Amino acid sequence: MNFLSYLINGISLGSVYAIIALGYTMVYGIAKMLNFAHGDVIMVGCYVTFLTMSRQGWHPLPAVLLSMVVCTALGITIEKIAYKPLRRAIPLAVLITAIGVSYFLQNAALLIFGADTKSFTSVVTLPALKLADGALTISGTTIVTVVACIVIMVALSLFIKKTKAGQAMLAVSEDKDAAQLMGVNVNATISLTFAIGSGLAAIAGVLFCSAYPTLTPYTGSMPGIKAFTAAVFGGIGSIPGALIGGILLGIIEILGRAYISSQLSDAIVFAVLIIVLLVKPTGILGKKMQEKV
Amino acid sequence: MKKLNLKSMKKQTREQLFTYTVIIVVYIVVQLLIAAGSMSSLMQGLLVPMCTYSIVAIGLNLCVGYLGELSIGHAGFMCVGAFTGALCTKLLEGTITNKVLLLICALLVGTVVAALFGFLIGIPVLRLKGDYLAIVTLAFGEIIKNIINVLYIAKDTDGFHFAITNGNAIKLSDEGMWLINGAKGISRIPHLSSFTAGIILILVSLFVVYNLVNSRSGRAIMAIRDNRIAAESVGINITKFKLMAFTISAAIAGAGGVLYAHNLSTVTATPANFGYNMSIMILVFVVLGGMGNFRGSIIAAALLTLLPEVLRELKDYRMLIYAIVLIAMMLFNWAPKCIEWRQKIVTRLKKNTGKGAA
Amino acid sequence: MKKFMSVLLATAMVATCLAGCGQKSEGASQAAGTEAAGASTDGAVFKIGSIGPTTGDAAIYGQAVMNAAQIAVDEINAAGGINGYQVAFKYEDDQADAEKSVNAYNSLKDWGMQILMGSVTTTACIAVTDKTAEDGMFQLTPSASSTDVIINDNVFQACFTDPNQGTASAQYIADNGLATKVAVIYDSSSVYSSGIEATFVEEAQAKGLEVVAEESFTADSKTDFSTQLQKAQSAGAELVFLPIYYTEASIILTQANGMGYAPTFFGVDGIDGILGVENFDTSLAEGVVLLTPFAADAADEATQSFVAKYKEAYGETPNQFAADAYDAIYVIKAAAEKAGATPDMSVSDLGAALTAVMPEISVDGLTGVGMTWKATGEVSKAPKAVVIKDGAYVAM
Secondary structure, eight states: OHHHHHHHHHHHHHHHHHHHHHHHHHHHHHHHHOOOOOOHHHHHHHHHHIIIIIOOOOOHHHHHHHHHHHHHHHHHHHIIIIGGGGTSSSHHHHHHHHHHHHHHHHHHHHHHHHHEEEEEEOOOOOOOOEEEETTTTEEEEHHHHHHHHHHHHHHHHHHHHHHHHHHHHHHHHHHHHHHHHHHHHHHHHHHHHHHHHHHHHHHHHHHHHSSSOETTTTHHHHHHHHHHHHHHHHHHHHHHHHHHHHHHHHHHHIIIIIIIIIIIOOOOOOOHHHHHHHHHOSSSOOOOOOOOO | OHHHHHHHHHHHHHHHHHHHHHHHHHHHHHHHHHHOOOOOHHHHHHHHHHHHHHHHHHHHHHHIIISOOSOOHHHHHHHHHHHHHHHHHHHTTTTOOOOHHHHHHHHHHHHHHHHHHHHHHHHHTTOHHHHHHHHHHHHHHHHHHHHHEEEEEETTTTTTEEEEEEEGGGGOOOTTTTEGGGGGGGGGOOOOOHHHHHHHHHHHHHHHHHHHEEEEEEEEHHHHHHHHHHHTTTTHHHHHHHHHHHHHHHHHHHHHHEEEEEHHHOOOOOOOHHHHHHHHHHHHHHHOOOOHHHHHHHHHHHHHHHHHHHHGGGGGHHHHHHHHHHHHHHHHHOOOHHHHHHHHHHHHHHHHHHHHHO | OOOHHHHHHHHHHHHHHHHHHHHHHHHHHHHHHHHHSOOOOTEEEEEEEEEOSSTTHHHHHHHHHHHHHHHHHHHHHHHOOTTBEEEEEEEEOOOOOHHHHHHHHHHHHHHHEEEEEEEEEEEHHHHHHHHHHHHTTTTEEESSOOOGOOOOEEESSSSHHHHHHHHHHHHHHHHHHSSSSSEEEEETTTOOOOOOHHHHHHHHHHOOEEEEEEEEETTTTOOHHHHHHHHHHHHHSSSSEOOOOOHHHHHHHHHHHTTOOEEEEEEEEGGGGGSSTTTOGGGGTTTTTEEOOOOTTTHHHHHHHHHHHHHHHHHHHHHHHHHHHHHHHHHHHHHHHHHHHHHHHHHHHHHHHHHHHGGGEEEEETTEEEEEEEEEEEOOOOOOOOOOOOOEEOOO
């Protein structure tokens, strides 16, 4: 029974990682850049929800919608100012700029909202599910997170397969120059990707803070890096990969902590990651790149 | 063909000599300023950190700029160097009294162990490519940090005691001494680092990397970076040269770590000093300074270490300004439009000075 | 072209370097000038510096120290200063990092600091103690609690040492029969937390308590505590000892509540502040016992006046860091008055004079009545055990 509840905890943590990883993986797939500021966009989303919901007493739904709008706008702005001018530069240059943006967001939040910890009220009002006479508890937040995660994944996959904009994204991710020749507006497509990724970040942030209810200006950086790990784990660029990678990472983290050692849980997670990548060098669902001579 | 090679060699030697000279001139100027008493305590305190980060940046630049592999785990090698170096000093403190000799021993041990780690980690890691390689180096860095935080080593009359995750398992006799005490790390490390040691270490690191990149091996390494398959087809042993560059890169980072540890009386493995944050910071120095440009790495490392400190007057806004400056510098250095604009300015300047001379 | 750029950059660097030090000394004298202008008759002031994180993820503790110390300094200045001299106070950020703390120390030295109240975090503080020992400067840390901090003679603590807290907690639990089976959840990457944990477990075993689970987390994985709680629960722990800070403790309490696990939670001074977390559901903290020298809603006049001032100025309830810092400034004042110190003394003379009188003074502060110091630097004051009832501390 203990094992089952560890497993549920793992899935719960993993689905939060997964939902953040979706944002990472989308941006990576299309713009071929690691958006290190993604975690901090999540933090901004959390603060917006916190301010409207806890301080102004809004209903969770409009609060979350507003935070999505703010994050989307923020994502587009960041992309315009900091990433777009570097589109033709080496990929590493954009990576470093992303880190600069991440510092900027953290320190701006520190100045605006202060360093003190805020306690986040869960947006989920669903009651916990009790199984096996209360020996197993699945919290409402867990259920909503897992469902949200799957819905978003399916919706994203459909969006990419069925819509024109989605097809354009696919084309840009395959070959930027060829896509341009075919009449795809590459710049607009990349901007759209950032907008969607940032909107997702807002949802991810709200769910993350609902499950683990503290909020500081640095809330986003750690799950950000974990989610990045999850995205690579599942095969970066692949949308179902992000889901699988995130959930597996959560499960490994919790089981490692439960059965091996809580002192070494970070080391265990990363050791498993290394082993997986050595066996399958492009992640679990990653595409094998054909090398050209 | 041979003649051309010789000529280009000469140009490279000139470049290198120029770099060495500039460093030595900076060193002399700084020493004069200190002697004249016109250098603030803050600046004097920053000299060793500036050297430390320059050295680690040189090491990482070899890996990123020449080998073409992105590593975000170099803080891990720094960590290994710092801890083994400090451990060595703690053990030898009683037997060797000469400070210089003590530091040299620590440097040797720290560098060699970091190189060993680089070699061992390099074997599996270098099979991967691109961002996957990056994440695995990050993973190794985090594992090193995690393990050091739960590692307990002590020494007393009965010899050495080791424990992992549980320090209470070690019962020390009265004269016992903790060497590594879990999260407390190593404390009471003698202060051995100095600006002179830092500058010498920079020169040595530069000498090593310059010689490497201009040697046969160096050209092989660059060939691998530029086109792996072509390099393989002309008979270059890919694994050997990749490992070589990675190991040397790790060793240099380790040396930087030793310098770091002996500048402070305590060394602990926290996310801020040996976590991915630091690895990324070093990567920032390398990219900002220019890939494959060692001189640029030193300048970027020194400038960016200096920046938050000279901004102290701005209080809470300084880290915000720092972030903005970082973004602006990246755009200025790398954005294609900025590069064009800069070139235009330079040519105009050149024209003007040309006219002036005429 | 490349060469041109790098030479340009190199010269820029040297220029910044030089300009930097030029500006620094200028800025320092200016700062001294402006602050001294409002000061006492002959213009001499005591310059007290302080270091702690105001950015980075430990910013919450450093800002508390900065704010509280400023209140204390303002009070002292309004009441006529120390020995008739006004006090100038300057605070520098160190991001809780050892190296940056030393930078902050050097920067304060350039400003002309005579007495150091800092650093806030342990590792940073240890690095700085080395420098103050070199300069012979008097150092009093408000909150760095490891025993390694006070190795040098010139360094004193205003807070308990970690071993002290661990031992006291174990004794309190055993003596009052709170539980026989205990679990510990601690931060294995924190010096503070792992320091308390080690001595707690040692003393608990000596007292016959059964430690059924020793679970940890790290700075990199401090979001989910369900596993640690579950292990404590299935091991049958009746009491969970939390030698951690309140940010993590608030998640632990929430998650335990979600699991339906309700042991006694026992904390140390790091937990103080949990009731002040904005929007925190205080009913979750019901029944939490903590051993702390300071309680923000204590009834005594000094505490109430301090809390009111702090709330008015910064809009937050002060935590134990703030209280320790406030006391630390008054301790410096008491020592300086006892030693008859004047600002014209050299840093090392001042340091020696203050160090000499520290074991002789007794201070009544927010965190203890009749606090005294051993020559080693350790403070002796009594922790109070409080329990949280109806969202407020109640003495046990």
